[in-house]
Amino acid sequence: MMLLGTIAQAVVILLGIVLLSALLTWVERRLLGFWQDRLGPNRVGWQGTLQIVADMIKIFFKQDWTPPFSDRVIFIAAPVIVMGTVLLGFAVIPFAPAIGIAPDLNIGLLFFLGCTSLSVYGVVLAGWASNSKFSLLGGMRAAAQMISYEVFMGLALIGVVMLTGSFDLTRIVTAQKHLWFVVPQFLGFVLFIIAGIAEAHRLPFDLPEGENELGAGFHTEYSSMKFGMFFVGEYAGIILISAITVILYFGGWGGPLLPPFVWFALKTGAFIVFFILLRAALPRPRYDQLMSYGWKLMLPVSIVNLAVTGAVMLTGV
Amino acid sequence: MFIYSALRSCWLTFLHLFHRTETVQYPEQKPYLAPRYRGRIVLTRDPDGAERCVSCHLCAAVCPCDCIDLQKTAEPDQWIPEYFRINFSRCIFCGFCEEACPTSAIQLIPDFEMSEFSRQNLVYEKENLLIAGTGKVPDYNFYRVAGVRGTGANAQPVDPRGLLP
Numbered sequence: 001m002m003l004l005g006t007i008a009q010a011v012v013i014l015l016g017i018v019l020l021s022a023l024l025t026w027v028e029r030r031l032l033g034f035w036q037d038r039l040g041p042n043r044v045g046w047q048g049t050l051q052i053v054a055d056m057i058k059i060f061f062k063q064d065w066t067p068p069f070s071d072r073v074i075f076i077a078a079p080v081i082v083m084g085t086v087l088l089g090f091a092v093i094p095f096a097p098a099i100g101i102a103p104d105l106n107i108g109l110l111f112f113l114g115c116t117s118l119s120v121y122g123v124v125l126a127g128w129a130s131n132s133k134f135s136l137l138g139g140m141r142a143a144a145q146m147i148s149y150e151v152f153m154g155l156a157l158i159g160v161v162m163l164t165g166s167f168d169l170t171r172i173v174t175a176q177k178h179l180w181f182v183v184p185q186f187l188g189f190v191l192f193i194i195a196g197i198a199e200a201h202r203l204p205f206d207l208p209e210g211e212n213e214l215g216a217g218f219h220t221e222y223s224s225m226k227f228g229m230f231f232v233g234e235y236a237g238i239i240l241i242s243a244i245t246v247i248l249y250f251g252g253w254g255g256p257l258l259p260p261f262v263w264f265a266l267k268t269g270a271f272i273v274f275f276i277l278l279r280a281a282l283p284r285p286r287y288d289q290l291m292s293y294g295w296k297l298m299l300p301v302s303i304v305n306l307a308v309t310g311a312v313m314l315t316g317v
Numbered sequence: 318m319f320i321y322s323a324l325r326s327c328w329l330t331f332l333h334l335f336h337r338t339e340t341v342q343y344p345e346q347k348p349y350l351a352p353r354y355r356g357r358i359v360l361t362r363d364p365d366g367a368e369r370c371v372s373c374h375l376c377a378a379v380c381p382c383d384c385i386d387l388q389k390t391a392e393p394d395q396w397i398p399e400y401f402r403i404n405f406s407r408c409i410f411c412g413f414c415e416e417a418c419p420t421s422a423i424q425l426i427p428d429f430e431m432s433e434f435s436r437q438n439l440v441y442e443k444e445n446l447l448i449a450g451t452g453k454v455p456d457y458n459f460y461r462v463a464g465v466r467g468t469g470a471n472a473q474p475v476d477p478r479g480l481l482p
Contacts, residue, residue: 035333039340281330282323 010091010101017090021235026051028235028276035280056228064224067130074129079222079229082122086236089115093243094170096253096260108169109161112244113154116199119237120146123201123208123218126230130221138217141287142208145198148294149205153195155302159188159309160248173252182249187305189249191298196241198294200234203279207287242271350427352453355412357428358403360443361421361452368447369422369459372398376414376423384408401443406436420459424452 026041026048033040042048066075092111094103105111120142127139161167163184164175172181182189198205209217219230246252246267253260255267285293341348350356363369372389384407390399414423433439451457 034338035330037333037336037339039338039342277327277331281327 006101009099013090013095013101014087017087017236017239018232020239021232022052022056024235024238024272025055025231027272028279031273031276032280035277059225059228062224064226067132067221069131070221071129071131074125075221076226078122078126078129079226079233080122081125082119083229083233083236085115085119085122086233086240088118089240090236090243092169093240094173094247094252095243095264097170099261103170104168107167109157109167109172109248112169112240113150113157116237116240117146117150119233122233126222127208127218130218132221134215134220135218138208138210138214138220141210142201142218145201145205145207145290145294148291149195149198149298152191152294152298152302153199155299155306156188156191156195157248158306159185162306162309162313169247169252173247173254176251177254180249180251185249185305185309187301188309189245191302191305192248193245194298196245197275197278198290200237200241200275202234202238202275204282204284205290207284207290210284238272238275239268242268242275245271350429352427354427354429355410355415355425357405357431358408358410358414358423358425358441358446359448359452360401360446361424361448361450361454363420363458363460364451364456365458366449368397369420370398370401371396371420371422371459372401373419375417375419379413379417381411381413382407382409385414398443401446403441403446404439405431405441406439421452421454421457424454426452 029051030040030042030048040048041051044050044054066072089112091101092103092105092108094100102108123142123146124139127135127137127142130136160172160181163181164172166172166175175181201208207217209219211217214220219227222230243264246264250267253264255263258266361369370387372387374387377383377385377387384404385402386404387398387401390397410425412425415425418424431439
């Protein structure tokens with residue numbers, strides 16, 4: 001019975017995430033529209049809410065083409081890897097006290113880092129298996145970008161882990177009952193959100209896609225639902241990064257009056273909107289700029305952050 | 318420095334949420350079309366209700382994309398066109414035909430809603446082009462001032478060398 005309940009909860013959470021990601025495609029286009037003084041898609045259903053249904057029907061009925069020059073097995077596996085690893089990352093998210101698939105996992109944060117790192121394989125393999133120059137360039141960019149941003153993402157998180165003394169996400173949330181970690185770990189928060197944007201390869205760090213120089217980057221050769229899985233995977237990645245940011249730095253589900261889950265949803269939603277705002281506002285950096293920011297600026301700053309946090313903790317303030 | 322500029326542009330973009338949107342919700346909300354808007358082409362009639370077009374072919378000659386085709390009728394002393402055809406899939410709505418027309422028969426009106434599913438349906442025949450009224454030139458009657466028909470109101474032909482109106 002217990003097992004059935006857990007499975008049911010997992011299914012509900014995963015389905016909810018996938019549907020929410022699909023809904024986000026509409027939310028994003030709507031918000032981008034408003035920020036560009038347009039209206040965005042507002043025709044299908046009330047204010048365009050059924051736009052995702054129309055998009056899904058369209059994407060399911062598109063020709064699902066596997067290029068004859070591609071590496072077939074890997075080509076098909078790549079979108080599965082991207083979406084699968086992102087959804088796996090949600091396993092450790094505590095949405096509210098005792099709501100989540102494995103919220104009390106004692107290596108929760110490491111599991112999250114591992115899953116986001118694995119998702120780069122999907123992107124790189126997609127670029128490789130497509131056997132086209134644009135896809136390969138996109139995949140290579142993804143690999144280089146992920147490696148360099150992964151490093152200081154981990155280092156930025158260590159500050160929180162040091163303050164909590166645990167990798168357990170539930171304990172991290174409960175440790176923020178009195179003070180959100182964004183205050184003592186502000187630098188870590190800034191670094192983490194930059195790394196998170198790069199990790200979810202969203203604008204301004206969406207160089208693996210880079211549509212104006214690479215066609216569509218790593219998914220140039222993908223069509224129909226295989227492309228759809230990359231697409232939904234990207235939006236699920238946004239939700240994941242937003243949720244982790246809220247958990248690590250903004251007190252997770254904690255908040256007055258409203259029920260915990262509502263607080264969690266509100267905070268996560270705010271970060272999702274912030275991600276979309278970044279897309280509306282910022283241009284893409286050049287590729288060498290991206291790499292030099294990562295290695296020459298973010299990495300040293302995150303090490304300094306780590307050292308200062310350690311020193312403050314040692315002196316016992 | 319670039320962090321400040323990035324945050325600033327984020328904030329300025331966010332403020333656009335409260336700006337008025339520029340979108341014109343087209344089928345419900347029609348745009349304003351000026352009276353001289355060059356849209357769909359019509360053939361008008363003179364104040365007496367007769368066809369203005371005298372099939373002089375000037376419009377077809379001036380048309381830069383050769384989208385006008387017409388033929389004078391074979392009836393003697395009749396100058397109305399036997400057929401008059403405009404291919405709107407070619408027309409660029411330049412308005413040269415309107416400028417060239419000596420009788421103000423061909424006119425461009427403020428209407429652009431003429432989409433069709435089949436390209437062939439964009440070829441307008443004379444019965445599609447001819448309207449009942451006088452269009453933009455309400456009281457001009459070519460035959461009354463040109464003096465071609467020597468009957469009734471037009472017994473005195475206009476003196477082409479006279480300077481007075």
